[in-house]
Amino acid sequence: MTTSTTLSPAPVIDETARLVAEHYVFPETADQVADLLRRRLAEGAYDAGGAEELARLVTADLQSVNADRHLRLKHHAEPVSPEQGAATLAAMRRDFDASLGGAPRVQLLDGGVAVLELGPMLFPLDWAAEPLAAALTLVSRAPSLVIDLRGNRGGDPDSVAFVCSYLLDRRTHLNTMHWRHREGGEQSWSLPHVPGARFGGSKPLYVLTSGSTFSAAEELAYDLQQLGRATIVGEPTLGGAHPCKGWTVHPHLEATIPVGRAVNPVSQANWEGTGVQPDVPCAATDALETAHALARAATTEA
Structure with a gap:
């Protein structure tokens, strides 16, 4: 229609x-x-x-x-x-069902470099915990990991914390949300325990970004970058750091309005307007090849 x-x-x-x-x-x-x-x-x-x-x-x-x-x-x-x-929510559910729960690709490249694509969104954690845990456990044995967020347009901050929990060794403060109608801030931390096995906090980790990477996907890249945990490879992201809610104002129209703002505990800032800036800038189409080469070199040196 x-x-x-x-x-x-x-x-x-x-x-x-x-x-x-x-x-x-x-x-x-x-x-x-x-x-x-x-x-x-x-x-x-x-x-x-x-x-x-x-x-x-x-x-x-x-x-x-x-x-x-x-x-x-x-x-x-x-x-x-x-x-x-x-x-x-209805649109997200259709995407969830069509994308293996938001983990549409797990691949092993030459040199033992694992690639995990997360997209097209980081879906609500009550939907996505099982497929994310399965995918992250599968890649946990690899000597190095590339997480592909080039086509990820955002999603659930709780899923960001869940993914980070597999990539760190200990419980870590990731972000703080400040809301329009609440006093103080709401802190986001990685989990002390996860289902399955962790990739951990010491092996080489690369995150691919593009000019389409947005919102919660940007938070995932930004949090890992600020912690010094991951090397960001690709293009600057879109620059949206404000979580929003949606209201239907017509049978075919929805107003989405940011109701909070993110503050990172390391930078005391966020990526709003500027995007996440890559550590290794390159065209998004070249990002996987670039990260693969970096990962192989890092693994060889180790």
């Missing part, structure tokens, strides 16, 4: 502006963005076109104030549930 017919933009804009003002992690910016949407509506900027075009126009305006890539009006071709977060 497509949504090429026109719609009345006013109810969508009114509700989106209200949600941004109430929930966006930066209150002052939230008011600016909400005022901008209402002003653009009054100017007639959203009058022409259907739901898909409205999503494009509104997203451009939402991101025009501070370039927050998580702040969006998402179009869904099929009608979605009005329940909060249901639209995103």
Whole structure:
């Protein structure tokens, strides 16, 4: 089903502006963005076109104030549930079922270099713990490991901590989330125990990134980089460090609004706007070959 017919933009804009003002992690910016949407509506900027075009126009305006890539009006071709977060969750479930639970590739290259692709997302941990544990246990025996995040567009911070737990030797503070409507911060730590076997915290580890790597996948790369645990190979990532929630504002439209911000305990900063900068810059298409060569050299030297 497509949504090429026109719609009345006013109810969508009114509700989106209200949600941004109430929930966006930066209150002052939230008011600016909400005022901008209402002003653009009054100017007639959203009058022409259907739901898909409205999503494009509104997203451009939402991101025009501070370039927050998580702040969006998402179009869904099929009608979605009005329940909060249901639209995103349904789409994620389809991807989960089509990707072996988010671990679509495990490969052993020459020299004993294991490759584990995580994508297209880091799915909710209550879904993904079993396939992630199986894949991470399988590669634990390799002398070196490459984790491919080039096509990973984000997901669950709890799954980030779960993956990190297999790549470290001891319980480690990874990140702290600060929320709009909560006092203090919520710390994220690696787990003291994991199902299966750990790859551990000493063998060579490489993480592949691209200009499409986003959100929780960026956190995984950034956390490991800040801890000095992994070498990042590839391209700078997209630069989205604000966890978000989704609200259905029309049967085909979902407002996704960041409700928190990440602060890394090592850098006291995050990757918002700048992306994760690779330690070994190269084209994403060359990243696996580059990391493979680095891993083989490191294993030979050891």
